[in-house]
Amino acid sequence: MGNNYFLLGALVTPLVGAIVALVFARSNRIQRIIGVVAGIIAWVFCSALLIEIHSSGIQTYALGNWRPPYGIVLVADTFGGLFAFMVTSIMIGGLLYTLHSHDKCMTYPAFMPLFLLMEVGLVGAMLTGDLFTLFVFMELMVLASVSLTAISDDQYGLEAALKYILISSMGTLFLLLGIAAMYATFGTLNMAEIAQTLLTGERPFLAPASAIMLLCAFLLKSAVFPFHFWQPDFHTTAPTPISAMLSSIVVKVGVYGIIRLVTLLFIEEAPLLERWLSTLGIIGIVFGSLGALRTYNAKRMLAYSTFAQIGFILVGIGWGEPLALIGAIVYAFNHAFIKSSLLMLMGVVSSYTKIKSANFADISGIGGKMPASVGWLLLIGGLSLAGVPPLNGFISKLALIQGGVHRGDWPNLIIMVAAGILTVIYMIRAWQRIFQQKALPDTAETKSEGDSLLAPFLLICICLLLGTVLAEPLIQLTMETVRQLGDPRIYISAVNLPA
């Protein structure tokens, strides 16, 4: 199979964009435009890639024309292609938001290059077929996002960034340790080759240990229960477009890794890992929903809600059935769009206050000062998150619950539905506090102009489309994905290892 240059394009475009943006460090305006253009080109490459995968199977690109297993190979199966498509789509939203934002941190010359490097890390992690390259891309993503949070307008961004880099480096260490153990036992880091060895039923000494280490690293990246404590701080203090990316697509890298782990590499150990995943997921759902109910800050509420939503996805993976996996992937896809638009809307709301605060005490009752469309969009987004038809949140909940009913796991299903009701409560309550209440005496001073609504408006439109017209194609594509994930031999044969 020949090299597919769309794969390389999706990866290299943001990288080139970052370098070109550094060249134009003097002009902030040009930097932002370069960012948007690079984001759109990367999206076009990813869409073309997805169409190609759909029509002619898994696509590969051997870097430097070194054939596997000697060279690094980029692999895009439907799963990787779908996730890369999701990442680039939401990235365009984030880049558009920076066009009309008044945050001071966005005027720094390093902001746009770092933002684009984060996209390189995200896309690369989802398209690579090599474990070590996965580590490098994940580390690129972490370093870029940490730096972006550290330069945030929020004065506590630095504290959150330090906290996260120390914790995430522990995760990185375990990832590296797991990779080293993999290399020591298999003598290769090509995922297809490792999968080929594991498929024969052979279990070298260190293989289960490295499975656990990789799982822990991925759980930490997506902020699942025992490793979650950095997440609300980090996601709250980041600049608005960055926190929208962190809470929607950066946490999905961990989900991506976990799905790869249980469907491609460690299929025999999968039931054991999955039992853990559903337990941790349920804890995340309960904890996250309750945390979102009682928190003092609107962005923090959404961060806790991400914690709960990742729990839903993990429970879906943990059920370990094709039907539930379809639900989990659809859920991950839809959640990215809903959460990024909601966080951007909260960013717009807080940009109308002079101190740029999203504390409920500061933003209660300031809804009258801003266009009515903000309120409507926030209401639609909130209902979508809670899973009200005909929005896309409903489609994903429906797909997931169908998987659970098929599995017959009633206790967890009841908890999940109850958490859905909690979602309605906290979203509606936040909306009422901002748009229905009268301004309190200690409500913050407002400005007449805030950030542009363009990016969240587009994302909400996509949410509406995903809930209606595009729901059927998405489910079809996910079914194809899960069919492909169900048989690792398809992936292995596509990488074209020498016999």
Place this chain on the structure above:
Amino acid sequence: MTELLFALSIGLLFGIGVFQLLRRDLIKAAIGFAILFSAINLFFVAAGAFEGEFAPYVSNVEAGRQTSDPLIQALILTAIVVSFGSFSLVLGFVNIISRRYNTIDSNDLNKLKH
């Protein structure tokens, strides 16, 4: 014998690194971070150090003798670059924190706790 030494030193470095990382002093924590990465790099070396008798890519290897694995060294170089990058980023953060909050005690950095 060397293998045992390797194992012992990796374990020791890991222990020291984790202990330092959990210190309240942020500079000590940053140094613990660097030590932990050294431990991992050493583990990586150990994964490929004991096979082969010759350096890879040298011309005068006797026939039938095995060369050592070059890939390990390439991987470690990359890992060292990544760890160095994150280490310098942590030190930079500690530097700015010391000026912005007037402390490098992690117990005093609790403004985000509510």
